[in-house]
Amino acid sequence: MSNNNELIDFLSLRELFLSDDRYFIPVYQRNYEWQERHISQLLNDVRDYYLEEADKNYYIGTLIVNRTKNSEYTYNTFETIDGQQRLTTFNIIACALKFSLENENLFCKEFNSFFKQPILKFESRIFADKTLNQLHQFGRINPDFSNANTKMSEGFEIVKDILKSIEDDFKTRQTDRSFSGYLHYLFNSVILTRVQVPQGIDLNHYFEIMNTRGEQLEKHEVLKSRLLSYLSSDEPAIREAFNKIWEACSDIHNYVQTHPNFSTDLRNKIFGKKWFSFRPKNYQSLFLNFKGNNNTEIVISFNDLVHDKSKTSSINYETKQNQELDERDNDRFHSIINFENFLLHALKTYVADDLIKNISLDDKRLLTNFESYTKDMSIEEKNRFSKKFIFHLLKLRFLFDQYVLKREYANNKDHWCLKMVRYYMKGENGRTNASFNYVNTFNERRFSTLHNIRRSLHDETLILLSMFHVSNPTVIYKNWLFAVLNYLNEAYSYEPLSEEADKPNGIELTDYRDFLRDTATHFLGYRYLNEQPYEYDDIIIFDMDDCAYATNWKNYLRYGNIRNNLVFNYIDYLFWLEQPTKRKDFEFSFRSSVEHFYPQNPMSDKNKIVDKVLDSIGNLCLISASKNSSLSNYMPKAKADHYKDSNSKESIKQLVMLEILTTEEEWNKSQIKDHEKEIFEKIRIALNCI
Secondary structure, three states: OEOOOOOEEEEEHHHHHHOOOEEEEOOOOOOOOOOHHHHHHHHHHHHHHHHHHOOOOEEEEEEEEEEEOOOOOOOOEEEEEEOHHHHHHHHHHHHHHHHHOOOOOOOHHHHHHHOOOOOEEEOOOHHHHHHHHHHHHHOOOOOOOOOOOHHHHHHHHHHHHHHHHHHHHHHHOOOOOOHHHHHHHHHHOEEEEEEEOOOOOOHHHHHHHHHOOOOOOOHHHHHHHHHHHOOOOOOHHHHHHHHHHHHHHHOOOOOHHHOOOOOHHHHHHHHOOOOOOOOOOOHHHHHHHHOOOOOOOOOOOHHHHHHOHHHHHHHHHOOOOOHHHHHOOOOOEEOOOOHHHHHHHHHHHHOOHHHHHHOOOOHHHHHHHHHHHHOOOOHHHHHHHHHHHHHHHHHHHHHHHHHOOEEEEEOOEEEEEOEEEEEEOOOHHHOOOOEEEEEEOOOOOOOOOOHHHHHHHHHHHHHHHHHHHHHOOOOOOOHHHHHHHHHHHHHOOOOOOOOOOOOOOOOOHHHHHHHHHHHHHHHHHHHHOOOOOOOHHHHHHOOOOOOOOOOOHHHHOEOOOOOOOHHHHHHHHHHHHHOOOOOOOOOOOOOOEEEEOOOOOOOOHHHOOOOHHHHEHHHEEEEOHHHHHHHOOOOHHHHHHHHHOOOOOOOHHHHHHHHHHHHHOOOOHHHHHHHHHHHHHHHHHHHOOO
16 A cells, blocks of 8 residues: 555555565664564554454554665565564564464465565575575474574564464453454554655765654653643642652662652651651652652742753752762663553552453553543542552552562672662661662571571562563563552551561561462463463452362363463472472573474484374473574483583473483383373362362
C-alpha cells in the first residue's frame, strides 16, 4: 500500500516478502544484536493487539532506506539506514515459521504462498549471509553453522520457543481468536512504514539530524503532568512534595532512600534513622514530613514542575546537603523493571480487588489504564487520588527496593541480590563518620544463634525470586511481581522499631518465603499444569480452594506441552532445596531453549531413538539458546565431556542428568524413565497432587 508521497510506503509483512524489493545492510551498521526480551516483546505486542483490536492495523515502526542502483540485481535494492534490527528479525521469524508451521495450521498454505526466501543481504558480512541462508534452507536440522552469526542462530531458536508459547497460550484462552489467526494478523495487519530518503541526500548530514532530534516526553512524564494537574493551585507545598517523591521513585535503579531529593532530616522522618523502615501511615502524615524540609527557597509554578527541567533540577539537586550521598554508586544495581511498568504495578495494587482485572501490566497501556480509572471521578476525588497514589507509590517503591531482588554489579562480577540500605550514624560501631551501606535485607548479627538459619531462609527467598524473574524476563506482564508487591503491601507491619534494632520488622522472613513457595505451586497447579488454566489475577487475588487443581498434570510435563519456563526452573528449585549447600554456587540465569539430553537428531542415524520417551521431562532441561544450537545433536557423553571442561552449568536438572550418566555410564530409555519418575514424585509431593 503506497502513500501519495512517493517516498513513503506502508507495507504489511506479507507485502514486504511478496515484492521484488531487496534490502542490504551496509557494513557501517552494527551487527544483529536483538536478544530474547526484544523478540519476545515484538511478538507478544502483536498478540496483544490481535486479541484486543484485530480489525485494526498495528503500525510497528519505521524502516528508513536509501534506494540504490545495483547492476548486479534485477530487483529494486534499498540500503537500510534505520530499522535493520527489526527487519532482520522479520526474516528470522519467517525462516522459523517455515520449519515449525504444521500442515494442519490454517495459515500454513497462505504463508507458503508468499514466503519464498529472505529479502535481506549483508554487505561484507559473509557469516551473517551464510547463517540466514542456512536457516532458510535447513532450519536447525544439521545445518552447517561453522563460523555462523550466533545472535541470528540463537534468535531462530528464541523465535520458535516464543511462537510455541504463544500457540499454547491460545489453546488455554476462552476466545474465538486462534494461533493461525494471530499469524494471519502478524503478516497482513502489522504495518511497516518504509521511508525513502530523498535521492542525493548527504547521508552523514542525515545521521547528524537523526542523532540530535529533541527528546519527546515519556509516558510517565505525561502521567505526572496529569496527576499534578489534579492538585489545587492553592497547594504549592504538596505539589512540590509530589514532584520530589515522583522524581525519587522514577530513579528506578537506585534505592529510593538515597535520592538527593530527600534531606537527612526528611529521610529520618520517612524511613527511620537507619533508613530501613517506612514510617508514614497515610498521605497526610507523609506530607506533614515535608513541612519545613525544603532544600531551597525557590518557588516554582505547576508549569515549571512539569515542563522546565532546569528549574526542577535546581530543586532536586542544587542543595545537596548530605555528603554521605557522594558514596552512592549509580551503576551498582540494576532493577528488574522500568519505571513505567512499576507505575502499573502501583496502580494495580492500589485499586479494589474487583477492578484489578481492568489494569493491564503492559506499559503501552499506562496512560489509558489511569484514564479509565479516573475518568468518572469528580475534581475532589481526583485531588484525593493524586495524594493517596503518591503515598502508595513511595511505600511500594520502598518495599520493592528492600524485598525484591536486583542485579548487583561489583568487583567485576554480577549476581542477584536481596539487599537494603542501612544507615550508620557517626560513632556507631566505631565509625568516625556517618555513612550508609548495602546489607542483606534479612540480616542477623554475625554471632547470633539465628544467623545460619536466617541465612538459609534468605538464600531460599532470593532463589525463589530469581526463579520467577528468569522465567518471565520481559518487563511487561510480570504477574509474579504483582503477586509479590500485593503481598508486601498488605503484609507490611508498622510496628515501631527500637533505636537498637539492627534489622527491619515490617516483613517476616519465614512468612515471605512461604508466600513465594505457595505462589509458585499455585501458578503450576492452577495454570501451567492444569487442563483448564486459570487467569493470573484469579490465582493471585481470590480464594482458589474450590477450583480444580493440577488436572492431568503429567501431560504438561512433556516437550511441546510445557507452557512456561517456570516448570523447568521450579524443578531446579526442588533439586536445590534438597542440597542447598552442595548447590550454593548455583544461580538462576536467563535460559529459553529446551534441550533433549538424548538428542532427537543425533549426528549418526544408528544412534537415533524413535520413541516418545525422548520428549518426556526425564530427558529435558532448559539451557541457553547458544548452547542448544551448538550441542543439540551431540550424544549425552559428548555433552558431558563438553561440560566437564566448562565452567558453565546451565541448570541443576542438567547437572543431575550428568551425574546419573557418570554413575551409570550411559543415558538411554531406562535412565530417562527413572529420572521422569523422580521428577513426577517431586512435583506430586510439592504440589500435593494425586
